[in-house]
Amino acid sequence: ETGVTQSPTHLIKTRGQQVTLRCSSQSGHNTVSWYQQALGQGPQFIFQYYREEENGRGNFPPRFSGLQFPNYSSELNVNALELDDSALYLCASSPTRSGRMVGTDTQYFGPGTRLTVL
Amino acid sequence: AQTVTQSQPEMSVQEAETVTLSCTYDTSESNYYLFWYKQPPSRQMILVIRQEAYKQQNATENRFSVNFQKAAKSFSLKISDSQLGDTAMYFCAFSPPIGNQFYFGTGTSLTVIP
Numbered sequence: 001e002t003g004v005t006q007s008p009t010h011l012i013k014t015r016g017q018q019v020t021l022r023c024s025s026q027s028g029h030n031t032v033s034w035y036q037q038a039l040g041q042g043p044q045f046i047f048q049y050y051r052e053e054e055n056g057r058g059n060f061p062p063r064f065s066g067l068q069f070p071n072y073s074s075e076l077n078v079n080a081l082e083l084d085d086s087a088l089y090l091c092a093s094s095p096t097r098s099g100r101m102v103g104t105d106t107q108y109f110g111p112g113t114r115l116t117v118l
Numbered sequence: 119a120q121t122v123t124q125s126q127p128e129m130s131v132q133e134a135e136t137v138t139l140s141c142t143y144d145t146s147e148s149n150y151y152l153f154w155y156k157q158p159p160s161r162q163m164i165l166v167i168r169q170e171a172y173k174q175q176n177a178t179e180n181r182f183s184v185n186f187q188k189a190a191k192s193f194s195l196k197i198s199d200s201q202l203g204d205t206a207m208y209f210c211a212f213s214p215p216i217g218n219q220f221y222f223g224t225g226t227s228l229t230v231i232p
Contacts (some may be wrong), residue, residue: 033220035201035220035221035222040224040225041224041225042122042209042211042222042223042224042225043163043209043220043222044222045219045220045221048219056219058219088161090163092220093199094162106151106153106165107220108165109162109163109164110162111143111160111161111162112162114161
């Protein structure tokens with residue numbers, strides 16, 4: 001069984017640029033969530049995708065957007081990068097039913113992408 | 119709004135000893151899920167243990183156990199027979215009963231000393 005994978009591992013961008021991060025969910029998982037983890041902090045929820053549609057969003061501006069593909073993989077896009085966007089971006093997949101986590105579901109995390117904005 | 123608080127930024131324990139990490143949370147929900155995740159220097163978040171609020175029995179997973187006090191909204195993690203591989207950042211997380219996001223605390227950095 002393949003776990004959650006993310007690419008790239010590290011990325012350096014300059015302020016104002018755009019970036020795309022990628023995530024492949026664990027086999028059999030239909031829901032992908034994205035989190036931003038600033039240095040020394042816990043992960044903060046960005047949004048979740050279920051069946052190719054956004055299914056919940058945290059307190060992040062519209063320049064954070066995403067996609068989910070038919071194979072359940074996902075992308076996180078960030079436009080007009082700001083210095084404060086420097087963080088570890090985590091993707092997590094879960095085998096949710098009806099787009100909502102219930103019962104014994106949990107989230108399985110990828111290794112993250114370290115984004116540095118200069 | 120749900121909040122999760124971990125009041126111990128750093129802790130250390132001697133190898134083979136027992137350590138307890140604290141977590142409190144705030145919610146108006148009556149049913150929910152609580153988790154402890156471990157994040158080693160490799161960065162991958164690994165699920166340590168999971169507790170369902172409607173279950174009174176504390177969850178256990180080998181050397182890891184929790185002390186869940188629902189009325190006090192407290193969810194501590196006990197690690198017995200600590201091993202060097204337990205050195206990591208530990209995050210407490212809350213999930214509402216039918217929700218699509220996890221709320222994380224700020225983490226506790228645990229160091230196991232040989």
